[in-house]
Amino acid sequence: xxxxxxxxxxxxxxxxxxxxxxxxxxxxxxxxxxxxxxxxxxxxxxxxxxxxxxxxxxxxxxxxxxxxxxxxxxxxxxxxxxxxxxxxxxxxxxxxxxxxxxxxxxxxxx
Amino acid sequence: xxxxxxxxxxxxxxxxxxxxxxxxxxxxxxxxxxxxxxxxxxxxxxxxxxxxxxxxxxxxxxxxxxxxxxxxxxxxxxxxxxxxxxxxxxxxxxxxxxxxxxxxxxxxxxxxxx
Numbered sequence: 429x430x431x432x433x434x435x436x437x438x439x440x441x442x443x444x445x446x447x448x449x450x451x452x453x454x455x456x457x458x459x460x461x462x463x464x465x466x467x468x469x470x471x472x473x474x475x476x477x478x479x480x481x482x483x484x485x486x487x488x489x490x491x492x493x494x495x496x497x498x499x500x501x502x503x504x505x506x507x508x509x510x511x512x513x514x515x516x517x518x519x520x521x522x523x524x525x526x527x528x529x530x531x532x533x534x535x536x537x538x
Numbered sequence: 539x540x541x542x543x544x545x546x547x548x549x550x551x552x553x554x555x556x557x558x559x560x561x562x563x564x565x566x567x568x569x570x571x572x573x574x575x576x577x578x579x580x581x582x583x584x585x586x587x588x589x590x591x592x593x594x595x596x597x598x599x600x601x602x603x604x605x606x607x608x609x610x611x612x613x614x615x616x617x618x619x620x621x622x623x624x625x626x627x628x629x630x631x632x633x634x635x636x637x638x639x640x641x642x643x644x645x646x647x648x649x650x651x652x
Contacts, residue, residue, distance in 0.1 A: 471646045472641075474640050516580060526571070526632075528580040528581040
């Protein structure tokens with residue numbers, strides 16, 4: 429069974445700190461990796477995508493990918509209370525299926 | 539504006555009834571998906587379709603059916619055979635380009651069985 433694993437949390441960080449969210453995946457043939465943010469009762473929204481090893485930065489968000497270790501992470505700098513949400517890691521597998529982790533719930537405390 | 543429209547947002551069903559959830563997109567995407575989300579859990583794939591008149595089962599297809607008669611539309615029927623249908627249902631679409639493939643989601647439909 430192919431899997432995408434995330435720590436369920438909750439992860440709690442103070443306002444202004446760096447939040448670090450981690451994800452591992454089992455399908456070595458996966459080529460595309462995504463982070464979605466989901467507020468309670470709402471649908472997921474895409475915040476980052478990454479396709480090659482290394483770091484990709486977009487504003488306060490940095491995605492990191494290590495295909496050899498089958499590991500992808502999301503760093504949120506200068507965390508704000510509005511960042512409090514569940515973050516879903518998604519992996520597009522070689523057969524074009526998109527597989528999601530269970531999500532990490534993040535709380536940013538003022 | 540381009541996007542994905544799901545309806546209804548909230549739906550109540552009696553046990554033994556079939557219900558159909560609507561999903562329409564005007565993004566000109568070839569691929570469409572249905573996911574189910576239960577409280578505190580991630581998204582599980584029910585069905586997906588890469589092209590009109592073709593669709594494949596996902597991980598939890600039992601008790602569900604779909605059709606893809608038009609590129610823009612991918613309705614999901616929750617049948618009476620689905621034992622535990624109360625959940626949040628999400629429709630999504632994506633470009634067929636494997637190098638991209640971001641999913642864009644509708645606002646979701648919340649189904650409650652009474």
